Amino acid sequence: MSERFFPDSMPPPLADSTTLPWWEAAADHRLVVQRCTPCGHTRLPPAPICPECRSTESDWQEVSGRGRVYTYTAVHRPIAAGQELPFIIAVISLEDAGGLRIISNLVGTPPEAVTIDMPVELVWEDMSAELSIPRFRPVPTPPSDED
């Protein structure tokens, strides 16, 4: 099991047959985006029709999970029992999915250290044997000579 950041009692994902494959990929620690087969437009959350070309054909493109903070908020009220506060909700712009964005959390950083456009990387949190949630943390900066 992975490092833990959030308690078991966080709200679970809710899925239908369109979105379930995304969560199945997550359980295998694969972060995917849905890609329109004919036109290549990527989308999240998964949806049955491409809003650009209206094709119903799509496939799943695995991405690295490298990205940048598009926006964020530090939340000071608990959603689940035993949760560490504040926790950070962020929108991450994914580097190798043409800037497609995902809602997630930032972990391993105090809110004061977060800035928009800051580079982040993916970290999987295994909530159980069947459920993994993608979260993000700052990309460690190499030590600087100037300090």
Next chain:
Amino acid sequence: MTGRKAHIVGVGETLYTRWGKIGDVTEHALACQAIGRAVEDAGLDLSDVDGLASFAEDRNEATFLAAELGLPSLRFANMVWLPGGGGGCAAVGNAAMAVETGQAEVVVVYRSLCQGQFFRFGAAGRDPTAPVDPAPPTVKPAGSLMLASMGFAMPYGLLMAAAAYALPTRRHMHLYGTTTEQLGMLAVTFREHASRNPRAVMGGRPMTLADHQASPMIADPHRLFDCCLESDGACAVVVTTEERARDLAKRPVEILASVQGAPKGYGFGPFTNANIADEIYATGGTEEMANRLWEKAGLGPSDVDVAEIYDHFTGCVLMQLEDYGFCKRGEGGPFIESGALAWRGGSLPTNTHGGSLSEAYIHGLNHVVEGVRALRGESTSPVEGAEVGLVTSGACVPSSAVLLGRR
């Protein structure tokens, strides 16, 4: 059809309280009370009412209310498909369409909320002290399209509106240098307006910018005083034709134009959609709709004398001010700082009742009530000679708006 242009002829409300304070009356009984008062204000009788309209997944179905109120014939029963507070003005717009097309003669738009009897919106229906399910967490079936979409927000703890709308506001601060003090000044201005309003839940609670800055952080940059109230209460608005409006009790207010909707790809807005187009992410999502409103009315932002802007959160008001063209994109902060929103001396007196931040949170239908009073000269923060009033709903969700005109 001449003489059928829609007008608002009556407004009314019940007592407004803090959430959970109305426990001895059901939400639908409260709706009936507000409808009765609005009809009385118009100088009409409940027997004249033949249409009911509401929004936001109203628990109080029009069909049942029609029976409870003894309406002789229900000819129009309507619910808006826009989330949360986005549909208030759309319900008024739909009522206007109904009377203008002859579907009905007198349509009442209503909203009743007893959050204590159901659940608090602010707590997102979650109780962090509830016993934890001992079963290992797993993906659960979504019961609706909305929940499947929420499935990409909830596991990250994104359930509170205060957190959801902090996201575009934070980005607005990043792009344009908007400050928490500018947001605070907006809240202070609305609180000052509430101080003269006997209906306002926070009427007797003055607030300074220092109070705002000292209020607890909820979801950065939203402090407690950036968030709307959570209230119990009900209000209603009566819509009928110009012809019928002529000889009623109060000066009628014309619905000059109404609009509803959302731009391409907006979905439910930033609550569940991280992929709103970059150009409109840090906005209220209402610019395209605002442009339609101005075009329909043949008027522009400079023609507005008084505005009642949906204020679930301070930042959402600021972004709407830009969307509606009262100032340029990115200049909402300095616009607020200039004192523009103040009842006296402001170029755009806004939320003269105190808004959802300080009067009550009745899903913004109380903003329509106030818009009518402002043009009748009945507001407790009157704007002398006001002839055109803007009322908006929602923002950062699919939204709606009406432009009202004094007759």
